[in-house]
Amino acid sequence: MAEILSQEEIDALLSTIGKEEESSQELPETLIEEKISIYDFKRPDKVSKEQIRALRNLHDKFARNFSSKLSGFLRTIIEIDVASVDQMTYGEFVLSLSQSVSFNVISLHPLEGSGIIAVEPDIGFVLIDRLLGGFGATFQNIRPFTDIEQSILLDIVNLMLGDLKNIWTPIAEIRFEVIAQETSPNVVQIVAPSEVVVLIVFEVKMGDYKGIINFCLPVITLEPILTKIGTHDMLSISRKEHTNRVVDILQILDNVLIRLETYLGEFKIDIESFLNLKPNDIYILQKSTNEPAEVYCNGVKKFEAKLGKIKTKKAIKITKLIG
Structure with missing residues (x-):
């Protein structure tokens, strides 16, 4: 004959079953949360994190070199830092720009396609004022750049392209050249809005003023040389470049006259x-x-x-x- 449970024993069994159900429900949720990783199929990551790091290191070096050159060119102290290196769609890049930007389309020969250097007006007018003999001040009411002001800024953009060519030489012999200038980012479309681009953002400081210069490169244009961009490759290139530079310096010093x-x-x-x-x-x-x-x-x-x-x-x- 089956043993009859008392009311206290029945209550104890029911409470145990309730606890087991709660723990069994909580456990899968915890495991699922740990395995979930967000992925946006509209914006696939075409450039790896290692390549993004390598591009940042590359342009950190460019920022140091160009800040020295630009300081000498403008005869004042200029500080340039890499604010960020990200990948996004071209449409998002255009939306991030102001409507009065100096929009410079550059060729990347022998690569097929074009890049963008966009100088924001908050620093663009400061650079123009300095180039024209002023102390480097900006306008309170920002307006679109005139054709003459665009031509003045072209000197700085070309100076920037010269240093970019030197920095990119270990990866590829790219000839950067301005092929068009616009004052609105909506006028020129170098790739489809859904195409992924790499955006390098430089923060430029001159005195009390600071602003942004954007350097945009479509990933589809970089694909032929994308495999050459990596942290390990950049380190080996940097060591080789340093050795070559030492040899070059010693050869130059051989012909220097001293008293x-x-x-x-x-x-x-x-x-x-x-x-x-x-x-x-x-x-x-x-x-x-x-x-x-x-x-x-x-x-x-x-x-x-x-x-x-x-x-x-x-x-x-x-x-x-x-x-």
Whole structure:
């Protein structure tokens, strides 16, 4: 005969079953949340995170070089930093720009396609004012750039393209050239709005003013060289470039002229005798000919030497390197 459970035992069993159901319902939810990763099929990531990192490192170097060149060009201190490197659709890039931007379409020969350098007006007018001899100020009411102002900004864009060509040379020999200038981003469409582009955003600071210069490259244009863009490849290229640069610098230094001066000694003279100095006057130096003479290289003491002569010419013989 089956054992009859008491009411207390029945209640204990029911409470245990309720707890097991709660734990079994909570566990799958936790596991599902951990496995979920968001993916937007409208915006597939065509450029890997490693390639994005490599592009950032590449343009960080460009920003340092170009800030120095632009500072010398404008004769004032310019700071340029890479604000971000992202991939997005071309339509989103155009929507992110202001309506009064300096929109420069650039060719990327031998790659098929074009890129964009967009100078925002908040920094564009500051650069124009500086180029025209001002202190570098902007207008309170931003307006579209005139054709003359676009031509003035073209000098800075071309300067920027020269440095970009040097930075990209280890990856590919790209000839950057401005082929069109517009004041509205809606006038020119280099790729379809749904195409993915890489956007490098530079923040430019000059005095109290700062603004943005955008550098946009369509991924479809970069595809032939995309495999060459990677952190490991960039590191090996950087080491090779550094070695080549050292060799180039040493070759240039071989032909540099420097001034060598030998300090023979000194003597004291009063003002009256100094004023009465005349040719063939002889004064004795407070230094023996056996003591080493100090040799200066461009004003810096570098050697010790012995005094002497070769045939009819005075000479020194280097005996010791200092420092």
